[in-house]
Amino acid sequence: MLKKARRGVSHMKEKENDPMERPMQGRSCPFLGVRVEEGLPRVVDWEDPLATTGDLPTEAIDPRAYGFKFKLYRATTVTGSWPSEGKQHGHLFLHTRELENHFRRIHGQLNVPDAIKHKALLATFTQAMAHATYLGFGPVTEITYPLVQQSTFTDGQRWILGLYQLNTCALHSERAVQNPRNNILWLSEDQHLFECVEAGRVKGLNMSLLTALIAMYLKRGVQNPDPTPYLSFKYVSNHPASEEYRERFHQYYLRLTSNRPLARERPEMYLWEKIYKVDFNTRPLETPRRFFENYYKKEDPGKRPLNQHPPRYIPKSKRKEKRVKFEPVVDSEQLYKYD
Secondary structure: OHHHHHHHOHHHHHHOOOOOOOOOOOOOOOOEEEEEOOEOOOOOOOOOHHHHOOOOOOOOOOHHHHOOOOOOOOOOOOOOOOOOOOOOEEEEEEEOOOHHHHHHHHHOHHHHHHHHHHHHHHHHHHHHHHHHHHOOOOOOOOOOOOEEEEEEEEOOOEEEEEEEEEOOOOOOHHHOOOOOOOOEEEEOOOEEOOOEEEOOEEEOOOHHHHHHHHHHHHOOOEOOOOOOOOOOOHHHHOOOOOHHHHHHHHHHHHHHHOOOOOOOOOOOOOHHHHHHHHHOOOOOOOOOOOOOOOOOOOOOOOOOOHHHOOOOEOOHHHOOOOOOOEOOEEEOOOEEEOO
16 A cells, blocks of 8 residues: 555655555463562673674565564553553463464474474563553663563473563664664573373473473562653642543553454445545545545544543533533543543
């Protein structure tokens, strides 16, 4: 679509084949997660050669070349815990190895180890990046301290241990290659926790692996005096809105970020409309009323902010203030706003 749009503009034809940015959303689905109040300590300093040097491959290829597909989702960030919970720092995540059978069926046994590495890289980066975004860091606000995530990949008998340190989250197009820091992932070899189970007894227990798992679970966190240097909660805590609206806003936020399907289907452009209205304007006298047509009430349903939804009417019997007839709408800048 963007390439076609560039082709149609005279001063953009030269940039028709230039790289373009695409929004990407990663998902990590561990079957078990342990969270604590304090984050894990850093593994290496930012001055370490591992964090500053290294030959990293870069490819400017469309994500669809790797098998990814476009899907409609809200641009949300969920760290695995809701904002009301106290223990929000990821400590240890356990992942399954179910993708091995699917990958073996399609690509063969030789590529199975690469599949585990790919899953480990995507899962650990997604977990760390989501937590960094929740703390207020992002492409513009670079992180001020490294974030560490522990992960394991197992089917119960075979185990791979992983440790990820997020050193930078400024991964936009301008700093995709020229970045002074590297994110680091350590992966152990594939190990067996035990050989077999016979007559209700475990045989061949790998004590070194068991010790490593216990050490990961018992690893102590480090207290950070300023974990969110770019965030300020003073405005939210001192807002004059009642507790009832705060709770309603919190529930609405949970439903919105969960990306659950809506009861009402989203508007779509039908094929005949694309042919006869968009590609070839064969109906110029028809009154424009659809969301993709140019008219004075044009509104993109996928970009409508929360403050443009109609407020709820408050019946007279339930009004705390007689003059306030509508509930406040959720505003992105003022949090709550009365019409």
